[in-house]
Amino acid sequence: MPQGAYLRLLLFFLGPAVLVYTLFSIYPLLATILNSFYSRQSDGSHLWAGLGNFHTLLLDPTWSGPFWNALKNNVIFFLIHMSVQNPIGLLLAALLSLPRLRFRATYRTLIFMPTMLSVVVIGFVWQLILSPLWGIARMFLNFFGLGFLFAPWLGVESSALITVSLISVWQFVGIPMILIYTALLAIPDELIDAATVDGLNQFQAFMWVKLPLIWPTIGLVSILTFVNNFNAFDLIYAMKGALAGPNFSTDIMGTLFYRTFFGNQLQLGNPAMGSAIATMMLIIILIGVMAYLFLVQRRIQRYSF
Amino acid sequence: MAEVVIGKLSKSFGAVEVLKDIDLAVEDGSFVVLVGPSGCGKSTLLRSIAGLEPVTGGSISIGGREVNGLAPAQRGIAMVFQSYALYPHMDVAANMGFGLKFAGAPKAEIAARVQEAARILQLEPLLKRRPRELSGGQRQRVAIGRAIVRKPQVFLFDEPLSNLDAALRVNTRVEIARLHKMLAATIVYVTHDQVEAMTLADKIVVMNHGRIEQQGKPLDLYYRPANLFVAGFIGSPAMNFLKGEAVAGGVGLGADGLISLPLPPGTAPGAHVTLGIRPEHMRIAAGEGGLRLPATVDLVERLGETGFVHLRLASGAVAIAEIRGETGLKTGDRTHVALDPARLHLFGADGRRLG
Ligand SMILES: Nc1ncnc2c1ncn2[C@@H]1O[C@H](COP(=O)(O)OP(=O)(O)OP(=O)(O)O)[C@@H](O)[C@H]1O
Numbered sequence A: 001m002p003q004g005a006y007l008r009l010l011l012f013f014l015g016p017a018v019l020v021y022t023l024f025s026i027y028p029l030l031a032t033i034l035n036s037f038y039s040r041q042s043d044g045s046h047l048w049a050g051l052g053n054f055h056t057l058l059l060d061p062t063w064s065g066p067f068w069n070a071l072k073n074n075v076i077f078f079l080i081h082m083s084v085q086n087p088i089g090l091l092l093a094a095l096l097s098l099p100r101l102r103f104r105a106t107y108r109t110l111i112f113m114p115t116m117l118s119v120v121v122i123g124f125v126w127q128l129i130l131s132p133l134w135g136i137a138r139m140f141l142n143f144f145g146l147g148f149l150f151a152p153w154l155g156v157e158s159s160a161l162i163t164v165s166l167i168s169v170w171q172f173v174g175i176p177m178i179l180i181y182t183a184l185l186a187i188p189d190e191l192i193d194a195a196t197v198d199g200l201n202q203f204q205a206f207m208w209v210k211l212p213l214i215w216p217t218i219g220l221v222s223i224l225t226f227v228n229n230f231n232a233f234d235l236i237y238a239m240k241g242a243l244a245g246p247n248f249s250t251d252i253m254g255t256l257f258y259r260t261f262f263g264n265q266l267q268l269g270n271p272a273m274g275s276a277i278a279t280m281m282l283i284i285i286l287i288g289v290m291a292y293l294f295l296v297q298r299r300i301q302r303y304s305f
Numbered sequence B: 001m002a003e004v005v006i007g008k009l010s011k012s013f014g015a016v017e018v019l020k021d022i023d024l025a026v027e028d029g030s031f032v033v034l035v036g037p038s039g040c041g042k043s044t045l046l047r048s049i050a051g052l053e054p055v056t057g058g059s060i061s062i063g064g065r066e067v068n069g070l071a072p073a074q075r076g077i078a079m080v081f082q083s084y085a086l087y088p089h090m091d092v093a094a095n096m097g098f099g100l101k102f103a104g105a106p107k108a109e110i111a112a113r114v115q116e117a118a119r120i121l122q123l124e125p126l127l128k129r130r131p132r133e134l135s136g137g138q139r140q141r142v143a144i145g146r147a148i149v150r151k152p153q154v155f156l157f158d159e160p161l162s163n164l165d166a167a168l169r170v171n172t173r174v175e176i177a178r179l180h181k182m183l184a185a186t187i188v189y190v191t192h193d194q195v196e197a198m199t200l201a202d203k204i205v206v207m208n209h210g211r212i213e214q215q216g217k218p219l220d221l222y223y224r225p226a227n228l229f230v231a232g233f234i235g236s237p238a239m240n241f242l243k244g245e246a247v248a249g250g251v252g253l254g255a256d257g258l259i260s261l262p263l264p265p266g267t268a269p270g271a272h273v274t275l276g277i278r279p280e281h282m283r284i285a286a287g288e289g290g291l292r293l294p295a296t297v298d299l300v301e302r303l304g305e306t307g308f309v310h311l312r313l314a315s316g317a318v319a320i321a322e323i324r325g326e327t328g329l330k331t332g333d334r335t336h337v338a339l340d341p342a343r344l345h346l347f348g349a350d351g352r353r354l355g
């Protein structure tokens, strides 16, 4: 093929994707990073600030307090997903792949359903369920004589973040389940037969044969969880508003960024500081993904059958 | 090593009866090959022996011990699967020793037995490799090695060579025959391949629709098939069948004339019978008389030293005859085909062998 034709072909196939990607992903990203190096004066002009915004964000008590609080909450948010959502997803996937299970498709659909619902709907429904005034959670607990356990979980500082995290877990548990289930299905039956002949029971075959073969998928699920959690915003915003109450106890990076950038109630929007927060989020996610790629992924190899 | 005795075994998947009334004895140290068309239940029978499929009825005993209620690992069997089923995340040595490790054998003993099996199968240089770093033939040897390491009473093979190319299949077949002799192992072996069945087996079991059609020594099945199914299944190309009816002094083939041969006593005149003859027992010959039938050549397939002529007989029936050496035959030639009277098989209307 002549070089000109080749280039035209290249442009034809790659052009649209490159254009869209540049316009909506690369440009905003670079603009945000650039923005974080300027500070905005009261007269509306921009001034080069170097790393000043980051200095303020990390060291100035009025900024660093909310920042470290949001980061801490975000880490907790992520740890709850890692320790609850993904193990439950793994367990459900293992149960779904039991050979003698009936109504498999029904379970799969039901568990996956919340994932497809709008976060706003989920947030609203759970707020109603957990409401101390008319929520059915209280009645439900009363019915089993466990009414004393009830508390306005979403309204108490010590439990609000955990509650919101668990709601998010409930919504998204279908994703690790489906991914891991698919990986389990790809394991040939004969391999498990061989393990049975070798004297392993079903549980042992899972632990010693299936689990090692799905480590790559579990790693993938973990990194997806990490990226999603540190970009999370919508559920908190839908349930607790931009102020992420009570008393910022559910504030995560996404909500902090939103308030800072766009402003909220008495707080004026500050695009420069907002960009600095967004850049910090990018750096945190980058560090996490790098750590995964270089430390974890190398160890869990893909196995071919 | 031990014998396997299967009595009145049946197996259903839901309403589908896959194995019916299987009676089979595998003698100590013998090599039994299960053959049959796809879906006839060979794998199911093998998996029932292994304990991987619960059976619906009947009994299985290995070495004089009924094993119906026992888990696969307690039955003293080892199985080699068609896809090899090696653990992808373990190296060759770990693959071979995995069963022993779970049985709680001491490390030193596992290592010794793995080493021994590796020596027998010339796998020593490969012990530290993972399955994906092995060729198909090497994987197959590892799978066999994994079976040997367990020192089973019975080896079960399910189409172990079907994923190998032709040359490797021949080598591995010879290898398996050698192993059988060396280990004096009892082996039950499933295959689609006639050559494997004929060369390896002490006893061939022909299955169809979940039943055993016939079992016996390879040449017995070849020379005295018990029914039309076995006659058609064993041998390649398949035996020719000519439909006719019993008449005084022979079999009337309609337009093809009369084949005179002694009918077994009790054959009612007028009964529908089928005459069977293998391609290698038919000769292209000019002239008339004896067991000769006029035929037209449809197609000539030349394989070199031998070849096959597809013939159309006067009645419209088709037959294949083997030819040796060079002949000038070509499509459309009119000729005669001579049947070797000593090699004729006669089957009754129910498909069973007569006489
Ligand atoms: N788990 C199962 N559930 C239902 N039917 C099954 C199951 N396994 C096998 N069968 C049926 O049992 C019959 C025998 O299957 P089997 O695998 O034993 O055949 P096979 O003789 O080994 O065939 P092949 O030569 O193709 O391997 C088939 O008709 C198959 O459809």
Ligand SMILES: [Mg+2]
Pocket: B042, B043, B044
């Ligand atoms: Mg089979």
